Amino acid sequence: MPITGTTAAEIAGSVRDQVASGALAPQAMLPPVRALAAELGVNRNTVALAYRRLVEAGVAETRGRGGTVIAAVPQLAREGVGVGGACVDLASGNPDPRLLPDILAAARSGQYSQPLYGTPAVDEELAAWAAADFAEDIDQPFRTLVAHGAVDATERLLNAHLARGDLVAVEDPCFLASIGTLRLNGYQSAPVPVDGAGMRPDALRAALENGARAVVCTPRAHNPTGASLTEVRAAELRAILADHPQVLVIEDDHFSAVSARPYHRITPPTTARWALVRSVSKFLGPDLRLALVAADAESATRLEARLSAGTTWVSRLLQHTAHELLVDPGVQELHEQAREAYAHRSDLLIQRLHAHGIEVPYRPDGLNVWVELDVDGRSVVGALAARGWAVRPGDLFVRDPSTRRGAIRITSSTLTASQAEAFATDLAAVVADLRPAD
DSSP states (O other): OOOOSSHHHHHHHHHHHHHHHSSOOTTTOOOOHHHHHHHSSHHHHHEEEEEHHHHTTTTTOOOGGGGGGEOOOOOOOOTTSSSTTSSOOOOSOOOGGSSSSOHHHHSSSSOOOOOTTTSSSSSSSHHHHHHHHHHTTSSSSOOEEEESSSSHHHHHHHHHHHHOOOEEEESOOOOOHHHHHHHHHTEEEEEEEEEEEOOHHHHHHHHHHOOOOOEEEOSSTTTTTTTOOOOOHHOOOOHHHHHHTTSEEEEOTTTTGGOOOOOOOOOOOTOOSEEEEEOOOOTTTTGOOEEEEOHHHHHHHHHHHTTTTTTTTHHHHHHHHHHHHHHHHHHHHHHHHHHHHHHHHHHHHHHHHTTTTTSSSSSSSSSEEEEOOOOOOHHHHHHHHHEEOOEEEEGGSSSSSGGGTEEEEEOOOOOOHHHHHHHHHHHHHHHHHHSOOO
């Protein structure tokens, strides 16, 4: 069925109709602009505008000189997928289940009554607890809301302020879910390299000067590298962001309650639109699907409109459960145990790797250890799987896989001393086998 129309809107509508009917399948090539313009008897700028609207709507994607094709649903890597069988799981990115509290017991405790439509979207007791917690780190006015996890909060905040095609500065390497959020919503990513102290200031400055309209940053326990911002680095990033007050700044402090590092804020007081997001997944449990959000008044209002009490609010039962856990002294003690355990396990792995000649340049925080190698990471992953170990290749976490071909991410959250020694021994052997002979 031919593409029809004489205006940009008609041409774009014709393409969309054919996509909806299945006549144009994902990856189908659209005619060159000049050729379609000649066929329809219109100016080529009219066709170019139609194609641009299709790209902005996510119906098509441009490949530069490769032309314009119908967009397919992105195939995204996710945490916890593809791990199983006989391999020891050092890949899933999960917390240790033994260091998570009893959610069902908490759900049954306290005073919970079944809410109906029209009930306020945020549990008052949870909001009060969150406001007090955030106030220790934020010295400017803010409002507190609850979202369906950090990824949900980040996506809704970006969608509230940005348009498809906007440039977003993110860490490189980057959290898998952040990569997915940007791709699914049609944002462009401006990768900002990370070192042991967090985002590199020069790279963030370059991203902002190139037009980034938002920054998504993990202040501590960065996934996948484990890097945390130092006080000095955070001050450098704040100074850079102060020159760009119009940029949306989102800080994803996902490991807050069990982090071994202090929180250092990168959002300067001049930033008009900002949010600090604290998920409970890593220390209360992934299935709670809940994150606490502190944001400026406008961002909070926009987020609130997307989490209304009549349609998409976070379950009050989940909020009640989270509050009961957060105020429980026993759970707070469990968080102390988790903080020490995770730090000990990553240290243990790094020590054993060092003993086998594999260096990790800085001490990470969180559930993962990032290792740069001088051989192909995918080959390392495959060889380790043959020896009974599951890890993830580093190229999953970057926009350009060629930049991290030698990296792997190791989840150390459940690692034992004997496993650390055995794994380090096997990794050293695999790397030696993969190195070319002199």
